[in-house]
Amino acid sequence: MSIDYETFGKQLYDYCDKYKVPYEAIFQILEDQKVVPMIRGKATEHTVFIKLKELLNSNEWSVVKLNLNAQPNSNDQDISVTHKRTGIIIKIECKNAVRGSFNSSKRCDIKTPHCRIKCHKSRSHKEKISTTNDRYSVDAFDVIISNLSNSVIKGATISGNFELIASKECLQILSNYYNVSTGFEDIFNATFNDWRFARTIDLAVDGFLPRNPSMALDSDKIWNSICGLEAALLQLVQEKHNSR
Numbered sequence: 001m002s003i004d005y006e007t008f009g010k011q012l013y014d015y016c017d018k019y020k021v022p023y024e025a026i027f028q029i030l031e032d033q034k035v036v037p038m039i040r041g042k043a044t045e046h047t048v049f050i051k052l053k054e055l056l057n058s059n060e061w062s063v064v065k066l067n068l069n070a071q072p073n074s075n076d077q078d079i080s081v082t083h084k085r086t087g088i089i090i091k092i093e094c095k096n097a098v099r100g101s102f103n104s105s106k107r108c109d110i111k112t113p114h115c116r117i118k119c120h121k122s123r124s125h126k127e128k129i130s131t132t133n134d135r136y137s138v139d140a141f142d143v144i145i146s147n148l149s150n151s152v153i154k155g156a157t158i159s160g161n162f163e164l165i166a167s168k169e170c171l172q173i174l175s176n177y178y179n180v181s182t183g184f185e186d187i188f189n190a191t192f193n194d195w196r197f198a199r200t201i202d203l204a205v206d207g208f209l210p211r212n213p214s215m216a217l218d219s220d221k222i223w224n225s226i227c228g229l230e231a232a233l234l235q236l237v238q239e240k241h242n243s244r
Contacts, residue, residue, distance in 0.1 A: 040150075041094075041096060044096055045078045045079065045094045046065065048078075048092070048094045048145050049063065049065040052079065052081065055226065055227075055229065055230065057230070060084060061081055061083060061233070062081070062082040062084055063080075064082070065078075065079055066079065077091055077093075077141065079094065080092070083234075088240045090142045090143060090236055091140075091141035092144075093141040093143070094144075094145050095145075095146045096149075097115045097116065097118065097146060097147070097148055097149065097151035097215070098115065098117065098118050098212050099150050099155045100151065100165055101116040102115045102148065102165060102217075104167065110216075112216050112218070113216070114217060115151030115214070115215050115217075116151065116215070117212065117213055117214075117215050118212060119209045119211060119213055120134045120209075135208045135209055135211060136209045137207060138200050138204035138207050138208065139200075140200070140209075141200060142200060143200065143232070143236070145195060145196070146195075146215070147193070147196065148194055148215065149188055149191040149192035149194075152165055152171075152174065152187055152191050153165070153188070154166060162188070164184050164188070173217070177217055178191070178194075195225075196215065196220070196224060196225060196226060197223070197224055197228075197232065198215075198223045198224070199222075199232065199236070
């Protein structure tokens with residue numbers, strides 16, 4: 001994708017003017033440690049939206065990126081995929097991995113290299129504090145899409161730049177799996193491009209999603225390559241059609 005830097009710069013200027021953001025402070029604001037996670041979360045949604053538009057047959061599917069404000073006690077929705085022939089809608093949620101969560105498994109109850117995916121709400125409900133609190137119900141959405149990239153980023157760093165997790169063992173495992181070097185760009189790009197999906201019904205326990213379910217690096221039984229998403233969506237459509 002080519003970028004018209006002059007147009008891009010004008011759009012950034014107009015944005016600052018519209019929201020009264022000091023031009024000289026825009027990048028300090030964007031780099032603020034309270035702002036970056038929010039931007040990266042939204043970036044994941046848009047990246048997945050673009051990917052789904054490319055991946056799914058436009059004659060069969062309509063893909064819509066929603067930009068709704070979450071209402072109290074209700075779930076927001078990231079992406080809506082409609083099967084055109086039946087009108088059945090599949091709700092898709094985009095989630096990042098838990099930062100720094102990649103684990104070699106040697107000192108863990110899960111006996112295979114894995115990471116954790118952040119699958120809980122960003123807001124808690126005091127009235128549910130003793131029960132489900134910030135966990136999603138299984139019917140909040142149908143599919144979750146994620147990748148491993150956030151799990152290889154070291155947490156609580158003091159610099160403004162991302163750093164890889166410190167474990168040389170973990171980095172070597174990732175290097176071997178993706179057939180890349182152990183350098184930051186190679187590991188981060190490889191894990192970022194490894195998009196996977198899971199059906200919420202397969203992740204749920206007692207009707208609710210775990211807060212941070214695991215994703216195995218290799219041969220996960222629940223998380224699948226995004227290449228197989230269209231077939232899974234067709235199966236979901238068939239199931240929803242049968243239950244009507």
